[in-house]
Amino acid sequence: MQTFLQQIINGLSLGAIYALIALGYTMVYGVLRLINFAHGDVYMLGAFAGYFLANALQLDANPSVLWAILVTLGSMAICAGIGILIERLAYRPVRHHSRLSALITAIGVSLFLEYGGQVVFGATPRFFPQMIRSQTYILGGVQITNQNLLIILMAVAVMFGLHFIVHRTKVGKAMRATSYNLSAAKLMGINTDRVIAFTFALGSALAAAGGVMVALAIPRIEPLMGMMTGLKAFVAAVLGGIGNIPGAMLGGMLIGLMETGISATAYSTYRDAVAFGVLILILLFRPAGLLGSSRTEKV
């Protein structure tokens, strides 16, 4: 029983990572109907931004929660900027072309960031400074570290925050309108360019926060770290219903739990196959995802 609970906690901490990234995928898709494949790489850039900031502040030698929060915010701001830049330079020019062009552009941006990252940062993994010293809490025989707790709490907080922004604020209303019909929203006087830029900034900031949090718990960062994690987060978003915010959270947690479940058996090396097996099944039987509803499109 204790082991089972421990595995649930392990699964949730892993799932929260996927959920944080999946939220960004889902937001961009919700507004633009674009699968932003570069999202996983923005997550990588977030981890690197955090790495350079934390090292500049020498946080490895003097860990401090306050500074760790500031580093996270700094990394989020940097990645929000990068997100806006990517949208402006890569996606906006092809927005009025077919959706396929946008998708291929997204793959191009992803490859650019991955291999550009290898040129700039080098392929050798780096070791993320311990801004917050890891501490283990024991609750009813189940161990959890402060870092994992932080990741889970943050993912939940971000989900509620996003839900609030999208459904209760003016900019959220604009986002929903843009999502519903871009040209009509424009005719109603909504600055859709700005709404889309905001969406990218928000999504990228979330990815950056995810990057820093993950790097704290698994302190090895390298330019290709966003590849597999990004793909799995994408599967999580599809599983939950892409475009649906609670769906991304649910999908992330489910993928995390499934991977942990597989790792706990003798088939631990099939872990990566699970996420993609799930993707195939969900596309076959419920393409809209668990919480998604398929919207009929006018032809």
Next chain:
Amino acid sequence: MNAILSVPAWRRGLGLLATVLTLFTAACERRPAGGGATTGTGDIVIGMYGSLTGDGASFGISSREGTEMAVEEVNAAGGLLGGRKFALLVEDDQSKPEEAASAVTKLITQDKAVAILGEVASRRSLAAAPIAQRYNVPMITPSSTNERVTEVGDYIFRVCFIDPFQGEVLAKFAFNDLKAKKAAVLKDIAQDYSVGLTDSITRSFTGLGGQVLDPVSYSSGDGDFRAVLTQIRTQRPDVIFVTGYYPEAAIIARQARELGMNMPLLGGDGWVGDALKNGREALNNTFISNHYSGDNSDPVVQNFVKGYRTKFGHEPDAIAALAYDAVKVLADAMTRAGGTDGPKVRDALATADVVGVTGRLKVNEKRNMDKPAVIQEVTFKDGEVKFVYKTTINP
């Protein structure tokens, strides 16, 4: 659209192409003067391939430093074969087996290297060794411990011990000194080294009368080991063997301690890498088997340590010491062979018996070495990992 491609633009394009071609040719021809011929009087071109970047970067960099130091010493002492000097070429394989194979192909076919040094990771040595064998160029791997590496062919040698012995050493230490009866093993199925070491540990530990739980697998690059560790925890082993390399070992140690698993962790020589320090305090109560200990008072070792420290500003690890020894063995063999001819050097290598930094280097009939291993305790203090000598175990 074609109008855009007016004549000047077209010419400029051609000029650019010419420039690129020139640069490319220049890059291809960058090799030391006089290099090449297997007989002659010029420099003796030797090639080293290693993981200078990527996951195993610490291995490649240590190897290069050890190799460079030995090459400089040989050259400073007047070279060999009547004053000829070693010209060392180094290729990066980015920690990838396929790159290792192409690096060695390039070193042999383009640069005409007459001997090859490398790799550390057995998987990459296994990928490159068949090429050296095919071209009849002797290859010495400084620190690939997997048995199969030298079985590739009669041109492949090593200067380190092999995993069956290393596994036995670790099993003995865990059983006799740590009084362990039940052991768990975590293996990296993407690495031949880890798979081989796991087998030999399991065999030896069971042979001593201990119990080994079913090995649990992961792949290089994984970062989350909590699920597998939790599963191991339920079986309450006395010790855990982590047979992979240092990047994962550090994270495994941390996550094990976070799950309240404070039993001793044991690893092989694959734990020797800068990134191990990432395990921080979790590294306390961990032990490794290694090729040499820098705190050995033998003057050969102390001279090497002193020279290395002066040259590179830090302590040499076992990987650097083995790379250093590999060059010395090669120089000795070429001197005795009286030339750089592949078959002659191979025959000389087969009878090598040199005193090295890592012990007596006597090649046996399987082109391996019967060398003692040391057990070291890993400690973490003031942000640095130290390997503290515990005991020596002879074959």
